[in-house]
Amino acid sequence: MVYETNGRHPRKCVAKRHERIENGDLGADSNMVESDHDVALQDTDRIHGRTALVNNVRAASSLAGAIRSTLGPKGLDKMLVDEDGSALVTNDGVTVLETASVEHPTARLLIDASSSQDRAARDGTTTTVLLVSEMLQNALELVRMGVHPSVIVNGYGIALEESVSELERISRDSDKGQKMQVVRTTLQGKGDSALCEKISSLAVRAADGLSEEDGGDGLERLRVKRLQVRQGNVMETDLVSGLMLLKSRVDPASPPNSDGGNVAIIDGSLGQAKLEVNASIEVESTGVLGEFHERARDSIRKQVEHLSSIGADLLVVRDGIDDEAVPILTDSGITAYRRFERKDLDLLTKITGAKPAREVSRIGKEDLGSYSKRSEESIADVKHTFIEGRGAGMTLVVKGSSSAIREEAIRIFDDAIGVAHRLGSRPGVLPGGGAIQAHLARHLRSFSQTQSGREQLAIEAYASALESIPRILAENAGRDPVEVALSLSASQEESGPWIGFDIKTGENLDMGEAGILDPEFVVRHALSGATEAAIGVLRIDDVLWAKTDPSTPDWQEEDAED
Numbered sequence: 116m117v118y119e120t121n122g123r124h125p126r127k128c129v130a131k132r133h134e135r136i137e138n139g140d141l142g143a144d145s146n147m148v149e150s151d152h153d154v155a156l157q158d159t160d161r162i163h164g165r166t167a168l169v170n171n172v173r174a175a176s177s178l179a180g181a182i183r184s185t186l187g188p189k190g191l192d193k194m195l196v197d198e199d200g201s202a203l204v205t206n207d208g209v210t211v212l213e214t215a216s217v218e219h220p221t222a223r224l225l226i227d228a229s230s231s232q233d234r235a236a237r238d239g240t241t242t243t244v245l246l247v248s249e250m251l252q253n254a255l256e257l258v259r260m261g262v263h264p265s266v267i268v269n270g271y272g273i274a275l276e277e278s279v280s281e282l283e284r285i286s287r288d289s290d291k292g293q294k295m296q297v298v299r300t301t302l303q304g305k306g307d308s309a310l311c312e313k314i315s316s317l318a319v320r321a322a323d324g325l326s327e328e329d330g331g332d333g334l335e336r337l338r339v340k341r342l343q344v345r346q347g348n349v350m351e352t353d354l355v356s357g358l359m360l361l362k363s364r365v366d367p368a369s370p371p372n373s374d375g376g377n378v379a380i381i382d383g384s385l386g387q388a389k390l391e392v393n394a395s396i397e398v399e400s401t402g403v404l405g406e407f408h409e410r411a412r413d414s415i416r417k418q419v420e421h422l423s424s425i426g427a428d429l430l431v432v433r434d435g436i437d438d439e440a441v442p443i444l445t446d447s448g449i450t451a452y453r454r455f456e457r458k459d460l461d462l463l464t465k466i467t468g469a470k471p472a473r474e475v476s477r478i479g480k481e482d483l484g485s486y487s488k489r490s491e492e493s494i495a496d497v498k499h500t501f502i503e504g505r506g507a508g509m510t511l512v513v514k515g516s517s518s519a520i521r522e523e524a525i526r527i528f529d530d531a532i533g534v535a536h537r538l539g540s541r542p543g544v545l546p547g548g549g550a551i552q553a554h555l556a557r558h559l560r561s562f563s564q565t566q567s568g569r570e571q572l573a574i575e576a577y578a579s580a581l582e583s584i585p586r587i588l589a590e591n592a593g594r595d596p597v598e599v600a601l602s603l604s605a606s607q608e609e610s611g612p613w614i615g616f617d618i619k620t621g622e623n624l625d626m627g628e629a630g631i632l633d634p635e636f637v638v639r640h641a642l643s644g645a646t647e648a649a650i651g652v653l654r655i656d657d658v659l660w661a662k663t664d665p666s667t668p669d670w671q672e673e674d675a676e677d
């Protein structure tokens with residue numbers, strides 16, 4: 116059976132409005148059969164059936180080819196140059212892909228799979244794209260042999276399910292000490308290794324300081340402020356518990372330090388409502404203006420009295436604080452800070468447990484938060500304020516003289532804390548160095564024997580796609596990929612699935628002992644994301660390229676009828 120006809124394929128999009136019926140005017144009821152011969156699409160280039168698949172696979176392979184050499188710790192860097200000539204050197208697959216301007220829709224599909232991997236697991240992005248491309252190439256081989264894509268789609272689905280249950284079987288829970296090794300493995304190649312080492316330990320500490328409810332996936336990063344300091348060496352970057360800000364108190368006459376107390380947070384301003392833009396008063400005599408000021412001052416005094424009566428000694432205001440209020444606050448024993456960024460205010464809310472209010476009058480005793488320490492410190496000769504409380508919240512103080520190096524440290528930290536935090540709730544780890552993929556491939560080959568004929572071929576094709584990972588790792592380390600794959604398979608046969616290829620020594624080692632560990636959630640998401648993307652491409656049998664205005668009318672409607 117050759118994959119060329121179109122009516123039976125799982126997904127097709129045909130814009131009927133654009134059809135020109137060449138063989139006479141067929142009425143709505145007539146038994147119209149769509150085929151290449153009697154339907155043409157105006158203003159559309161159409162690529163069909165196997166040609167569409169060949170084109171799509173070609174696009175996927177060339178994309179994978181672009182990042183193939185970055186896989187693994189010995190992967191090479193790519194230099195990305197944008198239109199105005201500024202360059203970025205990176206070894207990170209997803210960065211390369213997201214920066215490149217790629218237009219082919221299939222290639223975009225792969226980039227989306229890689230970005231989704233990045234969002235969900237913070238790692239495994241290169242692996243995902245390489246897997247999709249290998250899965251598609253192997254599928255194309257099968258199609259050429261006469262296997263229908265829907266059989267392959269089926270087989271790939273079965274292979275994924277079996278792989279996931281097998282990896283669950285061999286995964287082990289990481290302990291505290293291994294967390295560091297896992298994070299280190301996931302950061303391989305993402306930057307300078309000494310910096311990665313330093314940043315991983317900070318990220319693991321940060322993740323340990325957060326509880327699970329301190330942010331679901333992706334939110335953990337909000338619990339850590341990044342403060343850049345334009346001085347020193349990036350290796351002096353440090354993590355402090357609490358909020359560190361480039362800011363000093365409104366009134367230098369108020370005390371610079373405190374051993375704790377109660378904080379009120381205003382998500383607005385203090386005492387600046389008077390004489391706003393639209394307000395106007397008719398001034399007949401100087402007395403009226405004086406009276407107005409007096410009333411404004413009175414209102415400020417009342418607000419400060421209120422704060423003081425409920426026991427606040429620290430006031431944080433998102434917008435401004437009226438100058439008139441400054442001495443009144445200090446006299447009442449309240450130290451104040453103004454002009455906070457929203458993120459800092461949110462973090463302070465978490466750290467102190469305070470409930471922010473729009474206005475002072477709306478704050479009650481129960482809305483106050485508590486802090487255990489406040490101090491003003493000078494970092495790189497600039498005044499900073501530090502506030503610590505009982506709630507989880509930290510600041511990464513990133514040092515370094517160039518912004519490029521500080522940004523790199525932040526990028527590494529983001530990936531590292533993402534992985535470390537997820538390991539808290541999903542501690543399973545798997546052997547790295549291509550071990551897990553090599554093992555799954557062997558497992559799938561014997562599993563495929565239990566399946567019916569054609570699916571069996573698809574499952575074997577899936578298995579070889581998985582084997583590309585150890586092969587490419589070997590290639591990138593300058594080793595003979597076939598030789599490495601064979602010896603890896605033999606060693607696993609003898610000593611089990613935890614034996615993998617260590618790039619650094621070139622030997623097959625127990626990955627648990629060597630500390631080359633991939634998080635289970637990364638491996639699993641890469642597998643399912645890659646399979647989904649490959650299946651998505653296999654389901655396409657018709658590609659319609661708009662030649663003119665892409666806003667084709669009524670696509671949705673016509674599709675629904677389809």
Ligand code: ADP
Pocket residue numbers: 185186187188190208209238239240241242243300301302303304546547548549584588616617618619631632633
């Ligand atoms: P990805 O974007 O897919 O995470 P990486 O470039 O980070 O790609 O490479 C990840 C792969 O490198 C994983 O399969 C991991 O097991 C492997 N790896 C990491 N460290 C080593 C090592 N020392 N020896 C062999 N493989 C390693």
Ligand code: MG
Pocket residue numbers: 238239240300301302303
């Ligand atoms: Mg990685």
